[in-house]
Amino acid sequence: xxxxxxxxxxxxxxxxxxxxxxxxxxxxxxxxxxxxxxxxxxxxxxxxxxxxxxxxxxxxxxxxxxxxxxxxxxxxxxxxxxxxxxxxxxxxxxxxxxxxxxxxxxxxxxxxxxxxxxxxxxxxxxxxxxxxxxxxxxxxxxxxxxxxxxxxxxxxxxxxxxxxxxxxxxxxxxxxxxxxxxxxxxxxxxxxxxxxxxxxxxxxxxxxxxxxxxxxxxxxxxxxxxxxxxxxxxxxxxxxxxxxxxxxxxxxxxxxxxxxxxxxxxxxxxxxxxxxxxxxxxxxxxxxxxxxxxxxxxxxxxxxxxxxxxxxxxxxxxxxxxxxxxxxxxxxxxxxxxxxxxxxxxxxxxxxxxxxxxxxxxxxxxxxxxxxxxxxxxxxxxxxxxxxxxxxxxxxxxxxxxxxxxxxxxxxxxxxxxxxxxxxxxxxxxxxxxxxxxxxxxxxxxxxx
Numbered sequence: 252x253x254x255x256x257x258x259x260x261x262x263x264x265x266x267x268x269x270x271x272x273x274x275x276x277x278x279x280x281x282x283x284x285x286x287x288x289x290x291x292x293x294x295x296x297x298x299x300x301x302x303x304x305x306x307x308x309x310x311x312x313x314x315x316x317x318x319x320x321x322x323x324x325x326x327x328x329x330x331x332x333x334x335x336x337x338x339x340x341x342x343x344x345x346x347x348x349x350x351x352x353x354x355x356x357x358x359x360x361x362x363x364x365x366x367x368x369x370x371x372x373x374x375x376x377x378x379x380x381x382x383x384x385x386x387x388x389x390x391x392x393x394x395x396x397x398x399x400x401x402x403x404x405x406x407x408x409x410x411x412x413x414x415x416x417x418x419x420x421x422x423x424x425x426x427x428x429x430x431x432x433x434x435x436x437x438x439x440x441x442x443x444x445x446x447x448x449x450x451x452x453x454x455x456x457x458x459x460x461x462x463x464x465x466x467x468x469x470x471x472x473x474x475x476x477x478x479x480x481x482x483x484x485x486x487x488x489x490x491x492x493x494x495x496x497x498x499x500x501x502x503x504x505x506x507x508x509x510x511x512x513x514x515x516x517x518x519x520x521x522x523x524x525x526x527x528x529x530x531x532x533x534x535x536x537x538x539x540x541x542x543x544x545x546x547x548x549x550x551x552x553x554x555x556x557x558x559x560x561x562x563x564x565x566x567x568x569x570x571x572x573x574x575x576x577x578x579x580x581x582x583x584x585x586x587x588x589x590x591x592x593x594x595x596x597x598x599x600x601x602x603x604x605x606x607x608x609x610x611x612x613x614x615x616x617x618x619x620x621x622x623x624x625x626x627x628x629x630x631x632x633x634x635x636x637x638x639x640x641x642x643x644x645x646x647x648x649x650x651x652x653x654x655x656x657x658x659x660x661x662x663x664x665x666x667x668x669x670x671x672x673x674x675x676x677x678x679x680x681x682x683x684x685x686x687x688x689x690x691x692x693x694x695x696x697x698x699x700x
Contacts, residue, residue, distance in 0.1 A: 396513035396555035398443045400434045400467060412462040416455045417623065418616030421578065422448070422607045423459065429605050430467060430557050442517075442540040443557040445602060449569055449590065450609030453658015456561040457520055463557065464516040471515030473508045473556075477525035485525070486532045491546035499546040506544040506551045514555030523564040523594065530599060537602040560603070564593035573610040582608075612659065617648045620659055624666045629685070632674045637699040640688040643669070669694045 409427045416423055426446055433444045448456035464472035480488065491503035509517070519525070519533070536542045540553040568589040576582040586608050587600055600606070612620070621644055629636045647669070651662045670687055673696025677685040682698030689695070 397437060398434045398468070398514050398555050398557070400431055403431075403467060405431050408466045411466050412459065415462045416459045417619045418612045419455045419459065419609055422455075422609055425605065426459065426463065426607060427467075430463070433604070438554075440539050440541070440554065442537070442553055443555070445537050445558045445604045446560070447522075447600075447603045447606045448559060448561045448609060449564065449566075449586065449606065450573075451566040451570055451611060451658055452563050453660045454609040454612065455659070456609055457518070460516055460518045460520075460559040460561065463559070464518075468515040468557075471512050472518060473505070473512055473515065474518045474520060475505065477519055477521050477523075477529070480525045480529045483526050483528045486528050487545070489529065489532055490542060491544050493545055494547075496546075502546055503542075503544045506542055506549070509542065509551045509553050509556070512556075515557075517553065517556040517558045519558070519560045521563060522560040523562045530596070534598065534602065537599070562590075562595075564595065565589040568592075569608050570611050573608050614648050617651055617659070617662060618644050620662055621647050621666055624663050625670065625687075628667065628671050629674055632671070632678050634674055634678045634682065635684040636687065637684040638686045638688075642689040643687055643694060646689055646692075670696055672696075 405427060408431075409424055412423050412427065413420055429444050429446070448459060450456060461472065464470055475489075479485070487498070487503070489503050489505040491501065491506065492499040517536075522530075533542070536553055537558060540556070541550050542553065543550045569586055572582060572585045572589065576585070583606060586606060590600065590606070591597065622639075625636055625639065647662060647665050650665055651659075654661045673687070673694065674685055677696055677698040680698055682700065684699040686697050686699050687694065688697070
């Protein structure tokens with residue numbers, strides 16, 4: 252209890268003691284009230300302890316307390332009458348027992364808070380209609396948007412994404428086709444589509460999600476890094492804290508992002524790293540496109556989103572399955588079996604419209620990625636690539652194969668380390684283009700007039 256609360260509690264105790272003393276004084280003045288005084292005092296004390304937010308006079312108006320007082324008075328009257336007449340002892344005893352039972356009943360109800368006025372009775376009469384209408388209504392629901400892709404050309408979208416996501420043509424075509432088909436169906440209370448991208452790190456899973464957002468949804472993407480959601484309390488970041496807890500007024504970050512963005516890609520990156528409680532929290536989102544903010548009770552609608560989950564779970568097994576079998580139901584069954592063995596629950600997989608395995612990149616794919624990033628770095632520097640030595644490509648691909656577990660990201664680092672400094676020097680020397688060659692382990696970047 253804080254120092255500020257202590258004086259308040261002390262005032263409560265003093266007031267209660269004064270009220271009980273007044274009851275006892277009244278009982279001593281009128282002996283017939285004496286049996287009721289202790290019970291009424293106990294009930295008053297307990298009721299006040301349970302509801303310290305209400306003024307003391309509120310409890311003195313409680314009809315239960317006064318019924319208890321009257322019951323005690325009636326019991327006392329019956330007792331004195333029996334003593335005086337000495338003729339109706341049994342009848343008086345029965346009457347006293349019945350009245351005592353009634354007094355005990357009301358005491359219990361008072362202690363339970365059942366005879367105190369309802370909070371609704373404390374609302375002014377003129378405001379009760381509006382309150383009743385609100386209480387009878389449903390919790391607020393944030394309306395979702397419709398994903399309208401009717402003005403996009405499916406083939407052009409697929410081609411544009413393939414220029415960014417190298418070596419995963421099947422994944423691109425199947426994902427784009429599913430999203431276009433489902434957007435035309437406009438299923439009620441469902442996300443546009445739910446996709447699970449699985450495979451080795453650096454194979455293009457996250458890049459495909461970003462490309463889908465850029466080419467189909469105007470760049471709108473809500474990204475959740477599940478590596479940051481490894482604790483049970485991480486659910487509060489998504490749906491907010493319970494009412495009354497610290498931060499409950501801020502709401503849930505994910506809920507607010509869904510309400511603000513309304514349509515696009517909802518990406519749960521590396522979903523296998525999320526705590527199981529997080530998975531339970533988003534199950535309704537995967538299935539019915541809704542998520543309820545814990546702090547406010549508001550339900551947010553995600554029917555305008557395509558939900559993408561990415562995972563590196565069972566990457567080695569999935570790569571082997573993809574390389575050893577053709578696409579089809581048999582291969583998909585083996586991929587799902589590998590995911591279940593890696594910890595994916597059946598209820599999660601059952602809510603996914605399409606599980607898309609990403610295969611390993613070929614040497615030709617890696618060469619294209621090297622070329623893509625060479626052009627990117629040259630563009631960032633402000634210089635053109637005039638020529639590239641084949642030996643550089645062979646060297647970078649060989650190094651990537653030695654570091655296969657790190658994916659294509661390691662290739663990107665190798666490209667940057669090999670050429671960016673030379674490109675900057677060529678630009679600073681006034682050249683507009685550069686030729687890249689390799690001699691042994693040394694990469695040379697020469698300016699071209």
